[in-house]
Amino acid sequence: MEINAGRMMVAGVLATALATSVAAAEKGGGEIGAASFDAQGRLLQPQGYREWVFLGAPLTPHGLNDGKAGFPEFHHVYINPDAHDIYQRSGRFPEGTVIAKELLLVQKGDYPDGSKNAPSGRGYFADRYNGMDVMVKDSRRFKQSNGWGFFNFGHDAPPYAEAASAAPASSCASCHAANAQKDMVFTQFYPILR
Ligand code: HEC
Numbered sequence: 038m039e040i041n042a043g044r045m046m047v048a049g050v051l052a053t054a055l056a057t058s059v060a061a062a063e064k065g066g067g068e069i070g071a072a073s074f075d076a077q078g079r080l081l082q083p084q085g086y087r088e089w090v091f092l093g094a095p096l097t098p099h100g101l102n103d104g105k106a107g108f109p110e111f112h113h114v115y116i117n118p119d120a121h122d123i124y125q126r127s128g129r130f131p132e133g134t135v136i137a138k139e140l141l142l143v144q145k146g147d148y149p150d151g152s153k154n155a156p157s158g159r160g161y162f163a164d165r166y167n168g169m170d171v172m173v174k175d176s177r178r179f180k181q182s183n184g185w186g187f188f189n190f191g192h193d194a195p196p197y198a199e200a201a202s203a204a205p206a207s208s209c210a211s212c213h214a215a216n217a218q219k220d221m222v223f224t225q226f227y228p229i230l231r
Pocket residue numbers: 095096097112114136137138170171172187188189204208209210212213217221222223224226
């Protein structure tokens with residue numbers, strides 16, 4: 038009896054904590070990975086994103102794109118955990134969602150298509166980090182580009198830019214608007230969001 042009461046209390050406390058964090062997250066995307074802007078409205082480089090929820094790793098190697106892949110080569114895509122939590126419950130990206138896409142080069146290949154042999158088979162294997170793009174959902178701030186701001190922190194090895202201005206709609210948002218499956222995000226490539 039006593040044990041049950043204890044358990045119920047723990048469950049109650051947990052439920053309250055969860056409700057509070059969801060409410061906080063609903064308001065502004067939550068605490069972890071929340072977007073910060075400087076006085077000029079530039080987005081500050083997100084911190085700790087490699088520990089957020091991992092969405093997937095699309096791969097567009099130079100070897101399959103005449104050496105000119107627009108976004109070389111692996112794209113490691115992460116979403117801030119509070120936004121992911123809400124997405125899983127509601128199927129929508131809350132205000133304050135931050136999605137970071139980090140680019141990684143592939144290891145030097147053994148074949149013209151850039152692939153190489155490994156004990157697991159012939160394929161592509163990640164080498165060093167080489168750039169970062171970020172999307173932030175803020176419907177008021179980024180009304181012109183369907184409610185999302187797009188930021189390029191550099192397509193080179195780290196350190197990435199400390200802050201980035203929102204890119205013009207023509208350089209990022211228009212392609213996402215035309216091709217992404219859900220609210221400007223390419224959910225069709227991330228099984229966890231389907
Ligand atoms: C020509 C089309 C195109 C352009 C232009 C483009 N993207 Fe994307 N973007 C994609 C595709 C396709 C994906 C998903 C698959 C992949 O990464 O290869 C993607 C994925 C992303 C993601 C991960 C979330 C998602 O929707 O999958 C971010 C963040 C992102 N792009 C930011 C940017 C930024 C910032 C720019 C401008 C500097 C930009 N993109 C320009 C096509 C584009």
